[in-house]
Amino acid sequence: MQNSHKFFRNEACAYFPCHETDDPENFNCLFCYCPLYCLGPDCGGDFRLTPAGVKDCTPCMLPHRPENYERIVEKLRLVCRKRAG
Numbered sequence: 001m002q003n004s005h006k007f008f009r010n011e012a013c014a015y016f017p018c019h020e021t022d023d024p025e026n027f028n029c030l031f032c033y034c035p036l037y038c039l040g041p042d043c044g045g046d047f048r049l050t051p052a053g054v055k056d057c058t059p060c061m062l063p064h065r066p067e068n069y070e071r072i073v074e075k076l077r078l079v080c081r082k083r084a085g
Contacts, residue, residue: 006030006066006069007030007066008028009025009029017064019058019059021064027064028064031064036072036075036076039079044071044075045057046061
């Protein structure tokens with residue numbers, strides 16, 4: 001899936017990979033900054049809240065797995081539809 005519109009891996013990034021992974025070859029950097037972060041608890045990812053109430057996505061691999069591209073795009077479509085009224 002390399003060089004696909006659904007997958008991008010930036011091995012030159014100083015933070016690559018930004019999450020622990022046993023599979024760096026399939027680590028997707030396309031959604032480096034997760035577009036679902038702003039959905040809070042409705043993002044669907046594996047996050048936790050810090051004692052201060054800040055969302056910590058360190059354990060979440062949802063945006064970094066190539067197979068989740070459609071899931072993320074569909075979630076964004078739903079958000080857009082809700083906002084459009």
